[in-house]
Amino acid sequence: MAELTDFSRLSLNQITTNRWTVPEAIAGCVEAGIPYISFWRDKVAATGLQESARLVREAGLKVSSLCRGGWFDDVTAQGRQKKLEDNRRAIEEAATLGTDVLVLVCGPAATKDIAAGRAYVRDCIEKLLPFAADYGVKLAIEPMHPMYAAERSVMVTLGQANAIVKELQTPNLGVVVDVFHVWWDPEVYNQIQAAAGTILGFHVSDWLVPLPDILMGRGMMGDGVIELRKLREAVEGSGYFGPIEVEIFNQVIWETPGDRVLEVMKERYLKHV
């Protein structure tokens, strides 16, 4: 399997250096020679949308995605309307920041009826698509690990995401393949193949053994058991040669100085991804 030999596809997902503001993260990427960045909405809001857009443009960085839309877990008609509104704002923000990818964390179910929760997510996505198309933004369904099914996302497999993408048939809808969320799935390679042409992002980190924490337990590439290179080559086999985002929720990494994190990240990227 062929190694990556440069950083031309590397992206810093801003959560990996959670303490950094937007300007700090931009400066860090420029300093480290990382060409892509992925923003989080709360951090963009803290700096200001227009200011964030100006800074990233002037720095010459490309924006691989905006995290995150979705979270469709409302029960009242009013709550649901409000959530759609919020997602429309997220679409506008993505366009303003210069990225065409809005990552959707689809949300937990509002009740015990998980099938109803799933139908509702599909319905929300369908409703948002015309608006996204107007802004030239693609909605990227990120299936999450089943251990988050009750708290974060009723979309738990790539197969499920692919089915919705296939059903709704539009260039403005696709999937994100995040190794942490999908590595365990016996169907993952088949489903990566099935996703050919609709993969909008590829996220890397690692699965530590033992897993230190449900949310905050992701590891740096190479510290865990995920077959990163095999998965990267699979998404390439499906035609995806876009940015590779490093997205790590981990308290120890969050407490490490950002410059040091980027250094390790680059080294591990070449060695393990």
Added chain:
Amino acid sequence: MAELTDFSRLSLNQITTNRWTVPEAIAGCVEAGIPYISFWRDKVAATGLQESARLVREAGLKVSSLCRGGWFDDVTAQGRQKKLEDNRRAIEEAATLGTDVLVLVCGPAATKDIAAGRAYVRDCIEKLLPFAADYGVKLAIEPMHPMYAAERSVMVTLGQANAIVKELQTPNLGVVVDVFHVWWDPEVYNQIQAAAGTILGFHVSDWLVPLPDILMGRGMMGDGVIELRKLREAVEGSGYFGPIEVEIFNQVIWETPGDRVLEVMKERYLKHV
């Protein structure tokens, strides 16, 4: 959906009252009018195999299963041989205790190559089947939640388990449906249907929100988000009307007096399962 109206199918999986020895668990079930018990091998060993078998027989309890065989994670030929030997002992123990169901926790992969780990598990099961048949024991593959894929079981979906059962075609092989492990799966109802005639056990507990712990975070039925009754009716729709085991790993429950746990368990069983 119809409620259960008596305890004729209720089984105490011994891990739920982890502090109880075999004699204590037997006495607790008799006292509570619970007709089935599922033993753990380490506890049986502490009391003695023959003594455990005698006690449960004299108490008039039925043994729903023995936990657990499997754990196929060895790399050396010698280690693998030893593991098969240990599983043969587990089969003998099941027969001695008077149950025809040995639950398999299939084991994590020994290396990063999860596909190889899965092939190895299948191979071990195939090797054990003739021995199990000689003893009239059925091997019950228990697919586990994907969050245990790296540490406990490379078998993570009912679909995967069904595929092996179908391939190896013998009355001595089947699956256990444990709600905690499978509730999140978009394919679970299809796969329960596909498992018709090969379901060897049905385990209940609940998924708490937020999940307090990766291993020790299971809840009492009714305290979480799993659609217990819907799943119970699905396995019944597939022809399973055998024992329903309550299997809960939870520190708070483990520290509660066993008699009290059984009381709550019975109440929740009628109300939620």
